Amino acid sequence: MQNSGAEPRSDWTRAEIAALFDLPFGDLMFLAQATHRAHHTANEVQLCTLLSIKTGGCPEDCGYCSQSAKADTALKAEKLMDVAAVLASAAEARAAGSQRFCMGAAWRNPKDRDLPALVEMIEGVRALGMESCMTLGMLTGDQARALAAAGLDYYNHNIDTSPENYGNVITTRTFQDRLDTLEEVRAAGINVCCGGIVGMGETRDDRVGFIHALATLAHHPESVPINSLIPIKGTVLGDMLADTPLARIDEIEFVRTVAAARITMPRSMVRLSAGRESMSDAGQALAFMAGANSIFTGDRLLTTANAGDSRDAALFGQLGLAPLIGDEPMRALAAAE
């Protein structure tokens, strides 16, 4: 196992990752916990909050997403929110203890004319003492540099699944398009948040390929969100899984994926992301034991319900988990209050 001083490996083979998935569950959890404790403070979980700053009407055809114009959902397309409303929502999230504010837009890519408002949002979130994160679709190098200059801390851009399965989920862009934007984000000096979804009817081998693609990036993403598909009526995958409920992923297999992310990307924050609302408390507890150390808080994700603060507070109490207070400015703010 790697110790916290060594550079994390980027030379994982698919066979090695498949072997992790194949371990007896107890052995996999033991390895994941040991890795977790060598690199992170045990029992601390980072709290992040999401806001959809531009909802619906997206030209991409991601099979899981309620916001695709191709999905037959009741969601109506909205315009980019006002800066003041976004910052009011960020202040609320901060008051509820959240450390990071993640702003998501249903775009294939932002237009340059949107940048001034996005810059104000980033500056405003940072002025509240929170980390800023955005997910806006594909970026050009110039756009990434403009967001970096505004102080954007993280950019979320998921690879979602294995390279082989990508075309079964999304046809309006390629896996390589995703990697290109990730490179622009990294080159601009913004921290990378990149993960994906399990439970889309993919194979175990696809889950291995998904973790392999992340763990072999030259520089591991600082944040790795692992989403469990929320099957939304009117989306391709939501409707497909409604017809074949047995295709839904079981919690143990989900937890194996979290553990594989933890072991192969030891320094990254692994986020137990979408899907917590329908997960059992025991399933979430196993995911934390497998090395997940970040969640989305609050009642909503982007367009769907989240577990909610009161259920989370009860679970944290039951499991002895505490919110992670991240960097020095956040610690100073917390101490001053």
Ligand code: SAM
């Ligand atoms: N439009 C931007 C993009 O796709 O890069 C950002 C927003 S998009 C909603 C962010 C991520 O949310 C997706 O990459 C996917 O991993 C996750 N997501 C979207 N719908 C989901 C669902 N129904 N269940 C689980 N995860 C979902």
Ligand code: DTB
């Ligand atoms: C990520 O990996 N998960 C978040 C965030 N990045 C942007 C989004 C989850 C969305 C779940 C479905 C919805 O609420 O529309």
Ligand code: SF4
């Ligand atoms: Fe658009 Fe993002 Fe939804 Fe895909 S996941 S349809 S890019 S909002």
